[in-house]
Amino acid sequence: MTLETPRLILRPFRKEDVDLLAPLFADRDFMRFSLGPYSREQTATFLDKIIGWERAGKPPMLAACLRETGALLGYCGFFHHPEHGIDDVEIGYRLNPAYWNRGLITEGARKVRDHAFADWKLTRVISLIHPENIPSARVAEKNGMAVEKEITFRGFPTMVWAITREQWLALPERAASETR
Numbered sequence: 001m002t003l004e005t006p007r008l009i010l011r012p013f014r015k016e017d018v019d020l021l022a023p024l025f026a027d028r029d030f031m032r033f034s035l036g037p038y039s040r041e042q043t044a045t046f047l048d049k050i051i052g053w054e055r056a057g058k059p060p061m062l063a064a065c066l067r068e069t070g071a072l073l074g075y076c077g078f079f080h081h082p083e084h085g086i087d088d089v090e091i092g093y094r095l096n097p098a099y100w101n102r103g104l105i106t107e108g109a110r111k112v113r114d115h116a117f118a119d120w121k122l123t124r125v126i127s128l129i130h131p132e133n134i135p136s137a138r139v140a141e142k143n144g145m146a147v148e149k150e151i152t153f154r155g156f157p158t159m160v161w162a163i164t165r166e167q168w169l170a171l172p173e174r175a176a177s178e179t180r
């Protein structure tokens with residue numbers, strides 16, 4: 001399923017995207033607050049994993065493409081972490097650093113959140129964010145999330161940001177869009 005926002009097209013990933021993703025995943029800034037830059041092989045493995053989630057019928061990770069040019073700028077969609085003992089579905093995102101601070105991922109993450117509750121009927125979604133990752137925390141805040149607790153995730157201190165279906169239903173921005 002493809003999601004659209006005023007400036008982004010969020011579409012399913014395909015195997016060929018490895019050519020577009022590899023330069024992004026090799027970029028230190030794109031990979032901030034992660035395990036570090038990926039080789040092409042590591043990027044291909046990541047891509048296989050997220051394509052596998054979609055094929056298994058799980059809420060998908062999506063390619064974030066600029067509507068104006070079609071350029072693939074990063075990703076914005078769902079992560080699954082059962083192997084880390086986390087049952088909640090995560091909203092995760094990374095963007096080409098040349099496009100930071102224009103509100104693009106806020107726009108994308110809100111669409112993904114609405115998709116989670118309206119179409120996938122999830123009861124809650126989370127975002128896992130390093131305590132020093134201010135831009136990502138700000139996106140989570142603008143996504144209606146609040147910090148629930150701190151955990152250790154993949155060896156790093158991590159804040160669990162969350163929003164429940166009830167909190168989503170009560171968001172002022174939803175009320176505004178429904179009366180329009």
Ligand SMILES: CC(C)(COP(=O)(O)OP(=O)(O)OC[C@H]1O[C@@H](n2cnc3c(N)ncnc32)[C@H](O)[C@@H]1OP(=O)(O)O)[C@@H](O)C(=O)NCCC(=O)NCCS
Binds near residue numbers: 029032129136
């Ligand atoms: C996190 C990320 C996806 C955000 O994407 P983005 O499109 O630039 O985000 P937005 O423009 O929608 O929102 C960013 C917000 O952070 C704020 N921000 C950015 N840097 C900041 C800083 N140093 N101090 C305070 N606020 C800051 C911006 O002002 C903006 O908030 P505002 O709308 O209230 O002004 C992008 O920074 C990124 O790819 N970072 C590296 C990867 C990463 O950390 N991913 C998340 C892992 S949990």
